[in-house]
Amino acid sequence: AQTVTQSQPEMSVQEAETVTLSCTYDTSESDYYLFWYKQPPSRQMILVIRQEAYKQQNATENRFSVNFQKAAKSFSLKISDSQLGDAAMYFCAYRKRYGGATNKLIFGTGTLLAIQP
């Protein structure tokens, strides 16, 4: 069975600095998707970034980028120039590709990110 592990329950960063959130996963599949979701205090989860396992290039969305290491089964999120609005719970999630879009997301336990002004 696939699992997702986030080993950092909480992290804190100064505003305008860079922070990296860690995620590892376990799967026997070769083709899958990885996601980072952000859950602000309002509780609605927002998709931050997506990575396809078959792509070697790391995904980037503005200040958010990932470091995808397929062999190591590692998928970290880097937030550059941290802003107060980045404070949230961040979830790493996995979805296998085979079987299509009905496949479920498997979530990690989350990392609570605090931004210090």
Place this chain on the structure above:
Amino acid sequence: EPEVTQTPSHQVTQMGQEVILRCVPISNHLYFYWYRQILGQKVEFLVSFYNNEISEKSEIFDDQFSVERPDGSNFTLKIRSTKLEDSAMYFCASGQVYEQYFGPGTRLTVT
């Protein structure tokens, strides 16, 4: 930008009562999901739904749970006889090919 909406935002019910949680997915999405998050725990998959039938369900999704897409726009989760342990935040999601987009959740409190 289109969003997934859920009603109610908070539902309080007594143990043994039936509850229906409602979701309006994004209009052109074809795949629908329910997840739940017990306070302080990870988000857990309940069920996925496509082409008017359940595609996959988890162990949590037992005979007390059912889903329905009654009118082509709403997507509902029914819990027939609620238990204390059903207290959680319930998230609806919809998607196309890659991502799943989540609603704001319904906080269910069973007393």
